[in-house]
Amino acid sequence: MKPCSLVGKNMQLNEDTCESNTHNELKIIYIKEEEPNDDEYLYCEDCRCFFYNKCEVHGPALFIHDTLVPMGVTDRARQTLPLGLEVGQSDISGAGLGVFNKGDTIPVGAHFGPYQGERVDKEEAMNSGYSWVIYRNGQCEEYIDAKREMYANWMRYVNCARNDEEQNLVAFQYRGGIIYRSCRPIKPGQELLVWYEEEYAQDLGITFDYLWSKKCSANGYVQTL
Structure with missing residues (x-):
């Protein structure tokens, strides 16, 4: 299923230490997007594509x-x-x-x-x-x-x-x-x-x-x- 919008997806944050020294730590935050189940998508008849939560053009x-x-x-x-x-x-x-x-x-x-x-x-x-x-x-x-x-x-x-x-x-x-x-x-x-x-x-x-x-x-x- 190819949605036209993934606005509002749940996101999971993971922190890894990239570099550290005696003064500070530089951390990179990786964002892992959790794909919704197939039956969580709706379809916009005007745009003719699937969306999650709301259509980017026509809203909820x-x-x-x-x-x-x-x-x-x-x-x-x-x-x-x-x-x-x-x-x-x-x-x-x-x-x-x-x-x-x-x-x-x-x-x-x-x-x-x-x-x-x-x-x-x-x-x-x-x-x-x-x-x-x-x-x-x-x-x-x-x-x-x-x-x-x-x-x-x-x-x-x-x-x-x-x-x-x-x-x-x-x-x-x-x-x-x-x-x-x-x-x-x-x-x-x-x-x-x-x-x-x-x-x-x-x-x-x-x-x-x-x-x-x-x-x-x-x-x-x-x-x-």
């Missing part, structure tokens, strides 16, 4: 936060909707419910999440249409399933895009969770439709392919993007 990323609702509350998923979003009948035939923008236009680069649900085993995740996999070092580490609404958030209702033209969200892993980023302006009345970021899926192989196919089939259609 915009995060649109959920409405806070305790876990275990009936119909919790809907209640967590951010201001301006609503759940309604999807425009996609057979997909059931979907999420729509009923507020101002959502700008490119807005972030939603993380996706919330219960941690389940692989078998349960494979049988659900509401699961995402969290990975570390290219290995599947845990599965987040939003099948039960009382332990999920509104992101469970976001449908998969059927093609490039209708996609307006990109799903990716960030700091151990799944985030959705707007890749196009989402106008009032438009449905939010997601597809995954290639870098997120490229190391996960058939496990992710199966989960994604299951998610798309739960929406009532076969993936074609």
Whole structure:
């Protein structure tokens, strides 16, 4: 991953004595930059490059936060909707419910999440249409399933895009969770439709392919993007 900015990186200082005499000591301080994990980067849609902490041109990323609702509350998923979003009948035939923008236009680069649900085993995740996999070092580490609404958030209702033209969200892993980023302006009345970021899926192989196919089939259609 090639970031366009590494502003704000943690740095480790090491001191070595370079030269010493009876009067003073000359010390050189070596700065060792600690590389962030891959899932600590965000992506700027305008600059078309990754950044850490903030884009040098556009500043910090915009995060649109959920409405806070305790876990275990009936119909919790809907209640967590951010201001301006609503759940309604999807425009996609057979997909059931979907999420729509009923507020101002959502700008490119807005972030939603993380996706919330219960941690389940692989078998349960494979049988659900509401699961995402969290990975570390290219290995599947845990599965987040939003099948039960009382332990999920509104992101469970976001449908998969059927093609490039209708996609307006990109799903990716960030700091151990799944985030959705707007890749196009989402106008009032438009449905939010997601597809995954290639870098997120490229190391996960058939496990992710199966989960994604299951998610798309739960929406009532076969993936074609």
